[in-house]
Amino acid sequence: MVSEIQLDDGQLEAILNDLVEVYGYDFTDYSRASIKRRIQRLISVDKPPSFAEFRFRLKTNQEYFNRFVEQITVNVTEMFRDVSFYQTLRKDILPVLSTWPLIRIWHAGCSTGEEVYSMAILLQEANLLSKSLLYATDINPSVLEKVREGIFPMNQMKQYSENYILSGGRKDFSSYYTAHYDSAKFDEQLGKRIILATHNLVSDRSFNEFQLILCRNVMIYFDKELQERALELFDDSLEALGYLALGAKETLKFSSVSLKYKQIENKERIWRKMK
Amino acid sequence: MDTQKILIVDDDTRNIFALKAVLKSKGYSCISAHGASEALELLNDHQNIGIILLDMMMPEMDGYETISTIRSGEKKHLPIISITAQAMVGDREKCLDAGADGYLPKPIDVDKLLDILKRYLK
Amino acid sequence: MSNKRSILVIGGSAGSLTKVLQLLPYFKKEMELAIVIVFHRKDTDDTTLVDVLSKRTEWKVKEAEEKEVIRPGVIYIAPTDYHLLIEKDLTLSLDYSEKINYCRPSIDATFESAADAVGESLVGLLLSGANEDGTKGLKAIKKCGGLVVVQDPATAEVSFMPRRAIENVPVDLILQENRSEELISLLINHSREML
Numbered sequence: 154m155v156s157e158i159q160l161d162d163g164q165l166e167a168i169l170n171d172l173v174e175v176y177g178y179d180f181t182d183y184s185r186a187s188i189k190r191r192i193q194r195l196i197s198v199d200k201p202p203s204f205a206e207f208r209f210r211l212k213t214n215q216e217y218f219n220r221f222v223e224q225i226t227v228n229v230t231e232m233f234r235d236v237s238f239y240q241t242l243r244k245d246i247l248p249v250l251s252t253w254p255l256i257r258i259w260h261a262g263c264s265t266g267e268e269v270y271s272m273a274i275l276l277q278e279a280n281l282l283s284k285s286l287l288y289a290t291d292i293n294p295s296v297l298e299k300v301r302e303g304i305f306p307m308n309q310m311k312q313y314s315e316n317y318i319l320s321g322g323r324k325d326f327s328s329y330y331t332a333h334y335d336s337a338k339f340d341e342q343l344g345k346r347i348i349l350a351t352h353n354l355v356s357d358r359s360f361n362e363f364q365l366i367l368c369r370n371v372m373i374y375f376d377k378e379l380q381e382r383a384l385e386l387f388d389d390s391l392e393a394l395g396y397l398a399l400g401a402k403e404t405l406k407f408s409s410v411s412l413k414y415k416q417i418e419n420k421e422r423i424w425r426k427m428k
Numbered sequence: 429m430d431t432q433k434i435l436i437v438d439d440d441t442r443n444i445f446a447l448k449a450v451l452k453s454k455g456y457s458c459i460s461a462h463g464a465s466e467a468l469e470l471l472n473d474h475q476n477i478g479i480i481l482l483d484m485m486m487p488e489m490d491g492y493e494t495i496s497t498i499r500s501g502e503k504k505h506l507p508i509i510s511i512t513a514q515a516m517v518g519d520r521e522k523c524l525d526a527g528a529d530g531y532l533p534k535p536i537d538v539d540k541l542l543d544i545l546k547r548y549l550k
Numbered sequence: 551m552s553n554k555r556s557i558l559v560i561g562g563s564a565g566s567l568t569k570v571l572q573l574l575p576y577f578k579k580e581m582e583l584a585i586v587i588v589f590h591r592k593d594t595d596d597t598t599l600v601d602v603l604s605k606r607t608e609w610k611v612k613e614a615e616e617k618e619v620i621r622p623g624v625i626y627i628a629p630t631d632y633h634l635l636i637e638k639d640l641t642l643s644l645d646y647s648e649k650i651n652y653c654r655p656s657i658d659a660t661f662e663s664a665a666d667a668v669g670e671s672l673v674g675l676l677l678s679g680a681n682e683d684g685t686k687g688l689k690a691i692k693k694c695g696g697l698v699v700v701q702d703p704a705t706a707e708v709s710f711m712p713r714r715a716i717e718n719v720p721v722d723l724i725l726q727e728n729r730s731e732e733l734i735s736l737l738i739n740h741s742r743e744m745l
Contacts, residue, residue, distance in 0.1 A: 176517065176518075177516040177517025177518060178516070184635070184637065184643045184645075185637060185638065186635035186636065186637045186638075186643050186645075186663040186666070186667060187635055187643055187645045187647075189663075189666065190635070190645070190647075190659070190662075190663065191647065228646060228647075229646060229647060229648055286487050288485075288487075348485075348486075348487045348488075348490075350485045350490070351514070352485075352513070352514065353514070353515070353516055356514075356515040356516055357513050357514045357515050357516070358513040358515065358533070358534045358535065359513060359534070360440065360483075360485050360512075360513035360534070361439060361440040361485075362440060362441070362442055370646045373616055373632075373643065373644040373645065373646065374645070376617075377617050377641075380617070400646075401631075402615070402616060402629050402632055402644055403616060403644075404615070404616065407617070
């Protein structure tokens with residue numbers, strides 16, 4: 154049996170540097186343990202004959218690079234994941250957002266869009282969708298295509314439906330999509346208020362001002378400095394009295410921006426910008 | 429005499445405010461639009477727009493589509509400068525390929541912007 | 551802070567909590583040691599587990615936090631539904647990728663990342679459980695110069711996990727019932743070698 158190539162630190166560095174030089178994608182500030190695992194996994198799936206060949210292919214083949222980015226950055230996600238978070242959005246956050254004439258929401262690192270469509274449903278049920286704009290960005294252009302289509306695997310619908318109900322949803326979840334063989338296509342009305350764009354949290358700047366920014370389970374893959382820079386970018390893009398929502402185990406309390414923010418009462422990972 | 433106006437298209441009001449302020453202080457005259465459809469209307473109504481500063485990431489019609497629409501209409505020779513928050517290699521080329529005459533990353537380097545305006549406006 | 555300090559990484563599934571509670575009183579404050587525990591768990595309330603363990607030890611017990619630095623005298627518990635990784639600079643990282651061996655947190659994920667990051671500083675301890683999570687991780691720890699301890703399958707509540715490990719990995723100590731001091735001696739000696 155051919156033994157699998159075990160990536161060492163030198164090789165990891167080489168690849169990360171190649172990516173910056175050739176493609177302008179800088180992963181050098183990502184958490185090393187995590188990215189090393191993901192690349193190692195890609196190697197064990199693709200089984201390149203040698204590291205040199207793997208490196209060469211990555212450097213010279215754009216399509217392989219795209220696959221690489223997908224494997225390294227795409228996050229596993231579910232609709233209405235973290236029931237208490239969506240409950241809080243529904244009961245506490247949305248009523249405050251409704252006071253704005255136009256609601257802008259940024260889903261940073263939206264992946265395949267489950268979170269975005271969950272938000273669209275929440276807004277629809279609160280009668281706020283028509284005055285909202287949902288900006289969904291991700292580093293990965295191919296993943297944005299999926300968001301545009303609004304198509305999710307049919308076999309996930311049962312789980313999503315359960316999550317939806319547990320988070321306070323009262324309608325028939327299946328009324329939001331139509332079934333096509335093994336896919337569920339979500340209502341186009343939900344998709345109409347979603348704006349898609351590639352955006353790289355490492356290198357790109359603020360592009361607008363929002364009342365709610367969600368970046369959940371994305372920054373855990375960044376190292377500390379990059380987390381800090383990302384939080385500053387979010388702070389730069391958030392209106393006063395707007396909300397920043399992070400993942401279940403994420404926090405901004407160690408960041409320099411924390412002084413401007415207050416965590417909401419029920420201790421969900423949502424902070425309000427106070428000044 | 430009809431001085432040429434600058435059309436700023438951006439859905440971020442902070443940018444419009446900031447840009448207008450700077451350009452006014454340099455003696456330029458600006459009008460603004462929050463989105464592509466508004467921009468296209470203004471293009472029809474105003475005959476003395478000399479250049480467009482166009483944000484690439486906007487709702488409804490994004491920057492690329494907007495450039496395409498302008499390039500196939502009456503004002504097809506109008507100078508268009510892409511303004512974008514995206515910094516990656518390849519971004520500049522993408523904008524120029526789409527038909528932009530120039531590219532400025534955010535935050536805007538005012539000196540670079542002024543050079544561009546001197547070049548394209550009378 | 552020297553990067554060479556002793557870290558005990560414990561992995562366990564069904565039946566492992568009782569063993570951990572049994573071991574806790576043996577860990578004395580003076581030991582230059584940090585402990586990271588990965589329990590397979592359903593969506594249980596994270597704070598109850600911390601409370602239950604806190605009652606049995608003078609050490610601080612807490613849920614592992616993103617980018618937190620591992621310090622001696624503290625017991626870190628992997629949070630539910632995330633993989634817990636250890637970085638070279640002794641910080642903890644959370645990861646939400648797909649389940650491994652149907653588990654998240656996965657013991658292999660923690661053991662492997664720890665082995666890669668701080669290899670010889672590690673003592674890996676695998677306890678009772680019903681699946682094969684942990685064996686690969688122990689192999690990695692051994693390969694990177696750490697020590698491997700496995701609970702005696704004969705006295706583990708569920709023997710599958712530890713037995714699997716013993717069959718596949720050269721073990722430095724089999725932790726037998728009522729022989730907890732052996733583990734402590736091993737840890738103390740290891741710690742001495744590190745400093």
